[in-house]
Amino acid sequence: MALPRLRRLITAASLSLMVAVTMTALPPSTANALSSDVVISAVYGGGGNSGAVFKNDYIELANLTGSPIDVSAWSVQYASAAGAVFQLTKLTGSIPAHGRYLVQEAAGAAGTVSLPTPDDIGTIPMSGTSGVVALVTSQTPLVGCGISCWSAPNVKDLVGYGATANVETLAAPALTNTTAVARTGALTDTDNNAADFVSGVPKATNSAGTTVTAGDPGDPGDPTPGTRRIHDIQGAGRISPIVGQNVTNVPGIVTAVRVTGNSRGFWFQDPSADADPLTSEGLFVFTGSTSPTVVIGDSVLVSGRVTEYRPATGAQTLTELGGTINTIRLTGGNALPAPVPVAFPDAFTKSGSLEAQPLEPSSYVLDWLEVHEGMRITVAQDTRLISPVNTAFSELWVTLKPGQNPTPRGGTIYSGYDALSSGRLMILSLNGAPAANVGSTLAAGTTGPLDYQSFGGYVLQATQLGAITEGGLKRQKVLPPKKQGDLSVATYNVENLAATNPAAKFARLAEAVVDNLGKPDILALEEIQDNNGATDNGVVAADQTVAKFIAAIQAAGGPAYDWRSVDPNDGTDGGEPGGNIRQVFLFNPARVTFVDRPGGDADTAVSVVRERPTSNQVSLSVSPGRIAPASDAWASSRKPLVGEFLYDGDKQLFVVANHFNSKGGDAPLTAAVQPPVRSSEVQRVKQATEVRDFVKDLSVKSAGRAAVVVLGDINDYQFSPTLQTLTENGTLLKPLIDTLPADQRYSYIFDGNSQVLDHILISPAIKGYSYGVVHINAEFSDQASDHDPQVVRILTGCNVDPLPTRCRPGSPVVDE
Template sequence: MPLAMAATMAFLPGTAAALSSDVVISAVYGGGGNSTATIKNDFIELANLTGSPIDVSGWSVQYASAAGAVFQMTSLTGSIPAHGRYLVQQAAGAGGTLSLPAPDATGSVPMSATSGVVALVTAQIPLVGCGISCAIAPNVKDLVGYGATANVETLAAPGGTNSTALARSGSLTDTDNNSVDFTSGVPKATNTAGVTVTATDTGGPTDPTPGSTRIHDIQGSGRISPIVGQSVTNVPGIVTAVRTTGSSRGFWFQDPTADADPLTSEGLFVFTGSTSPTVVPGDSVLVTGRVTEYRPAAGAQSLTEIGGPVNTVKLTGGNALPAPVTVAFPDAFTKSGSLEAQPLEPGSYVLDFLEVNEGMRVTVAQDTRLISPVNTEFDELWVTLKPGQNPTPRGGTIYKSYADQNSGRLFIQALGGAPAANVGSTLAAGTVGVVDYQSFGGYVVQATELGTITEGGLKRQKVLPPKKAGDLSVATYNVENLAATNPDAKFQRLAQAVVTNLGSPDILALEEIQDNNGATNDGTVAANETVGKFITAIQAAGGPAYAWRSIDPVNGADGGEPGGNIRQVFLYNPLRTTFVDKAGGDATTAVTVVRERPTSNQINLSASPGRINPASGAWSSSRKPLVGEFLYDGNKQLFVIANHFNSKGGDYPLTAAVQPPVRSSEVQRTQQATEVHDFVNDLETKSAGRARVVVLGDLNDYQFSPVLQTLTGNGAILKTLIDTLPEDQRYSYVFDGNSQVLDHILVSPAIKGYSYGVVHINAEFSDQASDHDPQIVRILTGCDTDPLPARCLPGSPVVDE
């Protein structure tokens, strides 16, 4: 390193004392009225980042040259509207044709176009004696040093020109690093009235002309743009689609003239934030802005885009759109390792095929099958381009292992809306859209044209009546944040499912029962109104008068929707089974297994209902298992453990930038599985293997996961009943187009005769009462002998309606 460079680096100023979270300098322009300038005056623009007006009376903006120590001050008056701007007009030059909007404050300071220092000060006292550390001087709220100056926040912003201004990037966040916070672009000024003037003509020819950078130059031949962070000017293309809803609004445009490199995409997204774009498909445009890589979630790949401040010039309208590329997926989903560090191989890997077409128009040229129901709230659906790949009997695609990501899956979002349709329906050829990347599903075709959907006629399922009166049915059902404040219609639908589809099980373990006022976060933890309303709805649907047991959690300690205090609840039919009550169970007391006598194999619970080791860190911000003792069929003892393990929140998506994806949430679920395993093992040990135990609930993990292997002791102490079904029927939930298992029923070896099934009534249907399908096990009477009678052999009680 040259000595001069080392000396310069050694004296770089530190970060400012505090980040500004309310008012910041949002733009600086010193080229007003100069040669090639369009706007006549220099200006400084401020922005209010908050939702309330801010009074700036008594404040000032102050300017100094790049090398100078003397600041010239302009006093401020009035206030800045909520999320609004404030315009300070400065000296005029001899040129320019465009006046600023009515300024909110006026000064006469001649600012440099290329280098200088601007400070926002909460006093009207000139800055003196702060040298090159004015960013941390008293009363300085924000400071921008640009060009060749050392008086900066961390590092200087780019230098300006007569035809470019410095503007704070993106969401206006202040990081106290001018080089990061500011980019150079077309001058744009807004006053407190919201009037904006933009220098769309920067003094060049009357008709704007394309710049030297093309879309394929921005996209490059890898996943990350080779010019990320750089500003680009007048990038040409044809608008192919627009997004006018949500907080990620913008448009896609595509260069109709492709280069010779098949690895460089010719399409790109232009991010306009919460402002809807004014262009329409078919417009020929020139786009100026900054190249960014937007990573929508932890571990996700990034989307290359042009971000703010963005200037778009429309040249002509009604142009033909570039021909779409036909979507054709290779066999393999992705390679291993860091995808961003490896070359693209679109002929070998699905994720590489989608990346090289990022932002481009594509078409689905074949009829496809829906492998998820249409989510009509977000107009989303998944189809399979490989109809023979791991199909379920009902039209989905089964998720078999971490190593098999089902490479035929394609995510589609219909920009114009999508009709309700269920798994197994047909999407006719002809869908056209652009390739995007989102946080949840990864690569997605934003469809401007959606093929016709033909419903497949999928039927909901129900449980057959028991063959013997002594059979005991036990079910699990995640009722998705059920609260007393929910509409009656939700209670009625769930209740009808309990009666009609589940056949009014004798014991029903419910997950996601919320407290009486749902998401209202006021300290309420009781759920008696929620459960009572559900029981009443079940009776109205023709079901039994269920009794119930549960334990209220500590407020805010069990995760889930804030304020909801979700917990597990046992409903049971007192005409079919008896709940063995034993006092002492509460939110913080651990239930234990107790022998009746030291030499006896007869066991009981220390409390019923009780919770498993609630003080353990395994249950931090997560639901604690609910344990209860029941009697059935002539005083046979049954222990039921209802669970709701922590969610997969925080795991990397299947399309993650590093493969295989990180499953960080699995660590806590494994700890939870260990707690339940140890409790069941205690039941087994103290009963000499005679304890009848059912472990059930939403375990938030797959039958092949380390979590389930830990819980079951690799099958030694519990049997995973989903594994008794044919492989193509092992699912209770649909996510990212994969039919998969999150809910489980497990039984101890002492339960020998049973029938079991998943009752498909929700996950495959657009119209859902919950996003989970319930499961049921029927413990068959007279099945305690070896060999088992024929009726005791495993089977399924579930049929189509």
């Protein structure tokens, strides 16, 4: 037991002369620095040195009493192992009852982690091996105490470490760049530095109770739960009330572990919930690229920094523990907290800044998900897959409301910005998932913690995945034409096709062209890459890519297609870096003639030419050509490809193949501000304006007689401002997707929404047609592309009013 300072002096003075003489020949057994109120609790001098985690040296003090202690007139002082000159850092304020007090000293050039907010800051460069630290109840430097500074006036406590004789009895262990010395047990002072201090991982605590450790997973640490619980960290809103603070020894049971990628970590949950239904009891612990060592069922105490991770611009945040993580495993094999059955309300979300509004989990899906963030949830009923399983990422979407906005093939239709289906749920299986298509059944029982990611937003990270029963979905094909003169025109995004791709990809795409699309007479392709694909070496030609595709089509039983395109300038058209994607026309020369007009290149703008001043006959200045390639509307984006064709004798057809700017940069559907910001839409509206103006020029100069097909990957919905601009609200061009029943308007699936990105638009001069989306990819796990192609068949003999029965709109598409 340590003695009060007054009692310690009296006891020392009453020693017999013989005993005192005897002790002079030995290291002193009782130092003049014995303390029962404030002690030096830790010392670290390797901060910022090579291999160090912490950037700074530090000295930590501890108050052993139940009352605050004023240290505003005190100091901490340091001397080298052999030195007699002490450097001084003045203290301020007080140390809380049973609390710590952190003095930050000099920084080095290395280290990656900052100390918790220090209570005082000094500039002393302490030794990372041997030295002396004294706690002094004055702010006067120690002078002339030699190697007996433990007995100098006003010295409250002293620690000599490493190779120094200036110690209490014996020296504490030497320091290294990765180890500190810390007082043991109950912080008892026995005036023997060797007995009172042990070497270990640097771990610093300030007066606010914030602890940061350099994080040795082999250090068990103090197995006492801290004062914070998971529900304290999560709080009753979207943002943690203690974001940015460090928390120590937060208790919970490990419910799931992620050991792949650069977002590794684990989820843990407090089995003892509080009474507030708005506070989640689960939390993710982020360990970066390092796999956690815990397993499901471990009871743990976790220390780290409370952070709000925002995975993308506009996204909500995920409350998590990050920074330097210290995990203490207490026991294993514990029962997991019971999962909460998923029960979504009717409305998806409210408007405005969600982070500024109270949570209403009984009214809004996004609020229900937020209050269960990090917790175990379970899908308690059989559900239907509304996206195919992405086996590469073990990702799928289901609907918990099977009657909500269904497509005839099992998906969920997206029909408007304000028509989001509230039954959608994203699932990522932590243990893999089998291939399955839209319309398949996921049996009840999928269970795991609730996470948040930028794409898809909230996601159930499944530790247990229900059995999947395939739904028998069939791919579709186009029926043969009813008349020999019918002309078929198709669009197909072939997803970064390059000559370097495997032959199997070419074969799959070619088979679709022949068997599913019915060998279209004109085929507009999007995402044809240059000959060496993503290799970024200045190559822009795509002749090898196209030749390989044409050969694959012939091998599959198709015609010997010819082709036209315009090579882009290197690195100017967006897409995969180095790929130089562009649109390409394939055409069957036995069925149509491409009208070549020289001069088209990456920088030359195509224009509409009237054959004679008084004539309604029009042509293109160059064919193939590009629309307004110098316009800023096409910055880092694909320029439209325009071609002039003749079919059925001398019938003229103008085709505009497009691939508009992507939706990259838009806020997700689960954005923090609702409705989500669609920033990419601005550029697509500009692009739509350029194409619209070109088509309008064709229409005006031909007196409305020009037959025009505008098609491709517009990257926007049928109800979007982009399509309204492009079609001039349907007066200039007719969007054929709108001719289909509302529940069949889709060519792509994203976030579990069956939606429209690809379009075929026709001018009023085309009166008789049949049209359909050919569903062969988007709904299937085994897909050659992520887009479904579309076909319009221009029916011969239909340029009359009223239209004969066979000329009326219909779909040529059927199941295989």
